[in-house]
Amino acid sequence: MAAPILTTDRMLLVPLADRHLGLEIELDSDPEVLRFLFGRPRPADEVRRAHAERMELGRRVDGLGYWVAFGVDGGARGSRAPAAEEDGEFLGLMMLPPAHGPDQPDDPTVGELGYRFRRQVWRRGLATEASRRLLAHAFDTVGQSRVLAQTMAVNAGSRAVMAALGMRHTRTFYPSFEDPLPGADQGEVEYEMTAVEWRARNRPGDESR
Template identity: 45%
Template structure:
């Protein structure tokens, strides 16, 4: 299943995306709020991509984002069994795609897709409290900050002492947002 916006094509991930995913997750600036070591090509091919593609055919999961025909990152809309009726929004963009509004544009497309399903009551997202760019995207999308929490990390990242934040966008709030949202 594909989704399209004015500037983005959101398509299912394929085996041809392995190198782009490796490069994306190998960029230290992209990894700044992720932790862990950058994956090898084999790890992406044998573990990361199959995990991402496990949702294929469900209407949810991961989409590769292309801008002007080039890989720009990915977006995700995943069900969470512990939160019936809710989906988790995620995104990761290559540094070359930062500052262009793609996260907001792709996020809106996935929110429209999520709320087209009457079973979806809310969409949530989590990020590090210090990840100002991601928090700004969530605010532009209409999400509201609902909590700050402090999980334990065996190898904490700089800034993790400020905690993680959760944002939620309910169906009623989505419906109340301006109809001319891009």
């Protein structure tokens, strides 16, 4: 099962393809978007290598991978998902590959959630909305046992998304960096959700979520 097209109320999530490379280069040209990842914009050659790595990771586990988010009116509240990619505008990149970090489990049933949106559409709840859809896909369709998410401890915005999704903080850790970013001394944090927790939060008829 290849990664499918997914939809939310405001977004069309299209599986990442080579035609999207220019959008990835555009996204990573903004240093604010990469503030808690690299602390600088990424040159095009670096993004091309990252794109190739994403495409390879997306083939490891059926149904997992990367998605490009498209919307209308900048994904404004009350807007609707476009019917097709060409009818929308680029909003950001959603990530749900198999866990693959050096300190993550080598287990095909464990995925890693990530998100990266254009600065112009921040603070509209898009990351939370798209992430919730990917969690549903991971647990209800792909059959993942667990989904992880990591960020810098000082990244309050990303941590708020993880908390809003119902993910639990499981650890703070301190990786070594040759050129640490500001705030790295406070460490990295990992959140997770299990399939059991997802189903408990999403019982039919439960309107509390």
